Amino acid sequence: MKYLKYKQTQSGWWLVLIVVFIIIMVSLSYVMQWGSNPIPFWPAMGINLLFVGIIFLFHSLTIEIDKGRLSAYFGFGLIKRSIALEDIDTSSIEKIKPPFIYGIGLRITPMGVLYNIKRGDAIRLTSKDRKKTFFVGTDDFEGLRSVLISIEKRKDTNGL
Incomplete structure (x- = not known):
């Protein structure tokens, strides 16, 4: 059966700005202490590399339907x-609006593991056996919901 395709990417531009600001601050603190008892070079670079890794992993959140699967992944798909x-x-x-205390990112919540990159609405669904929960922030709840329902209707009309 050929499935409908869907793809929506949310940008985490605010995360990139915050992390770039932190990298600049760490670099400036290293440079400003150059003459007097400076902090070692490698820890400062290590901190910067850690934050570059955070940007690499979490710069966006993509929700995609392809090849018979609904997927959500951060950045380039490592998580x-x-x-x-x-x-x-x-x-x-x-449709759920996660409470403020759930935060952003990859979070374990009482409603399931939440993937989100910004505050706002989320889609939550469960598997037919009730063992797996899919809980992800989205800007396009209605679009995603309608694609999932139309896929279900196509399966029903094809006798699957």
Whole structure:
């Protein structure tokens, strides 16, 4: 069966700005202490490399439907979560506004593992066996929901 495709990417531009600011501050603190008891070069560079890694991993969040799977991944896809489309219980699809205390990023919450890159709405769905939860922040809840429901309807009309 040929599935519909869907792809939506949310940018974490604010994260990039904050991390670049931190990198500049760490670099400036190293340079300003050059003459008097400076901090060692390698720890300062290590901190900067850590923050560059954070930018690399978390600069965006992409939600994608392709090859029979719904996936959400940060950045270039190193941190990823997915669920097979045939395992999704479409009656469980709900729009949730995660509380402020859940924060952003990859979070373990009472409602499941949350992937989000900014505050706002999220889509939450569960598998038919109720063992797997897919909980991800999105700007396009209605678009994603309608694609998932239309895939379910196509499966029903094709007798699957």
